[in-house]
Amino acid sequence: MSIKNIALDIDYVRSQFPAFNDPLNSKWSFFENAGGSYVPQNVVDHLNNFMISTKVQPYASYDMSDVAGKNMDKATRYFTEMINAEENEIIIGSSTTMNMYVLSNAMKQLLKPGDEVIVTNQDHEANIGAWRRLKNMGAKIKEWQLNPLTGELEIENLQSLLNSKTKILAVTHCSNIVGSVNDMKHIAQLAHDYGAFVICDGVSYAPHGLPDVKDLDVDFYAFSLYKTYGPHLALLYGKKEILDRLPNQNHEFLEDSIPYTLNPGGPNHEELSSLIGISEYFDNLYNHHFQKKDISRLTKIKKINELIAVHEEKIANKLLEFISSEKKINLIGKSKIENRNRAPTISFTVKGKSSQEVSDALVSQGIALRNDNFYAWRCLKALGIDTEDGVVRSSMVHYNNIEDVDRLISAFTKTDILSH
Ligand SMILES: Cc1ncc(COP(=O)(O)O)c(C=O)c1O
Numbered sequence: 001m002s003i004k005n006i007a008l009d010i011d012y013v014r015s016q017f018p019a020f021n022d023p024l025n026s027k028w029s030f031f032e033n034a035g036g037s038y039v040p041q042n043v044v045d046h047l048n049n050f051m052i053s054t055k056v057q058p059y060a061s062y063d064m065s066d067v068a069g070k071n072m073d074k075a076t077r078y079f080t081e082m083i084n085a086e087e088n089e090i091i092i093g094s095s096t097t098m099n100m101y102v103l104s105n106a107m108k109q110l111l112k113p114g115d116e117v118i119v120t121n122q123d124h125e126a127n128i129g130a131w132r133r134l135k136n137m138g139a140k141i142k143e144w145q146l147n148p149l150t151g152e153l154e155i156e157n158l159q160s161l162l163n164s165k166t167k168i169l170a171v172t173h174c175s176n177i178v179g180s181v182n183d184m185k186h187i188a189q190l191a192h193d194y195g196a197f198v199i200c201d202g203v204s205y206a207p208h209g210l211p212d213v214k215d216l217d218v219d220f221y222a223f224s225l226y227k228t229y230g231p232h233l234a235l236l237y238g239k240k241e242i243l244d245r246l247p248n249q250n251h252e253f254l255e256d257s258i259p260y261t262l263n264p265g266g267p268n269h270e271e272l273s274s275l276i277g278i279s280e281y282f283d284n285l286y287n288h289h290f291q292k293k294d295i296s297r298l299t300k301i302k303k304i305n306e307l308i309a310v311h312e313e314k315i316a317n318k319l320l321e322f323i324s325s326e327k328k329i330n331l332i333g334k335s336k337i338e339n340r341n342r343a344p345t346i347s348f349t350v351k352g353k354s355s356q357e358v359s360d361a362l363v364s365q366g367i368a369l370r371n372d373n374f375y376a377w378r379c380l381k382a383l384g385i386d387t388e389d390g391v392v393r394s395s396m397v398h399y400n401n402i403e404d405v406d407r408l409i410s411a412f413t414k415t416d417i418l419s420h
Helices: 010-015 041-053 063-082 096-110 129-137 155-161 184-192 269-274 276-289 297-325 355-363 377-382 402-414
Strands: 090-093 116-120 140-144 166-172 197-201 220-224 234-238 329-331 345-350 370-372 391-395
Touching (some): 041 063, 063 090, 063 269, 063 297, 090 096, 096 129, 096 197, 096 220, 116 129, 129 140, 129 166, 140 155, 155 184, 166 184, 184 197, 297 329, 297 402
Parallel strands (some): 116 140, 166 197, 197 220
Antiparallel strands (some): 090 234, 220 234, 329 345, 345 391, 370 391
């Protein structure tokens, strides 16, 4: 059977996430997934098990410690396999913001004054601020600006910024406001033609399908695990040959411990161990929908990604159709998802109403979301939006269902959001 004939079993999906049966959560339709996602039962179980059985310092030879260390390694290995990285190419840190700051601190030592760094104004500040600070060591910062009418980053504008002095290009795979998916493979090719390093923020992309980092061919790829169904941690991938060249950011005597050289303090142990639960959840999801069992973790992820994309496209396009047909709503970004060119992260403002008023009204109808600049304040400024009041952002993932969308649409009509 082709994948086109297999639909995501949404009831099965939701049965894996205990939040949907929790009295506090269950009365809400959850639309703040781009802020952080719910976790499947497997993650909760691994976290609990670690706390009960193995809450000791890992990697000693006694049982509890040995098991703790093995589980932490297993979690790292599973994620390495799922995103097509190689051994010692990923680190698990506390947040993407932290990972980017540590990375930029290491990378600045590969640059000399006059080298050029390109950042965008579409990104979250985590993949802008850390790189902009390189001006302190004499780097020239250039900005790849979005088109203020569409919110999109246009390739022609990048081409006019790249030259032989470009050393770093920092760009988001998917904007957490506009929702557009940027063609990272093409972008990486263009930057590599000039010998630049490509740093990709995948935080808004990864919850909708884990990336194949080798296929994208970016040099670094970052995402936040608390948005991909895990605890508050973040993953940073880096190409081994570049990690080998980066100066150590950890204790002096750990200088050969790549990639921990970029992970001072290390990860939270129990949370790292619980990442096994994400991999198990994806495994279960795969086994629930597909027959063929003897395939790699990466291939399973690719199959799941296709299933998820079809489901997300269906539910998001219904919402996008409603929002783009309402004259009072200013939709940001594309009005339709086609071929995964947009995430179901849908931001908007409403004419004559503050975003605070709109989000308050939606919350009153059981819609869990908020208004904010979501730390993409340069993006909002470029779009001419008040960075304090921000946009209203309704963001979905694959466990959202069509009933959530219907409830959000009817919340507009049950309140005075669209009235004069
Ligand atoms: C696109 C994007 N990049 C980076 C970040 C920062 O991630 P973290 O909270 O892990 O620092 C966020 C957080 O919302 C984000 O949405």
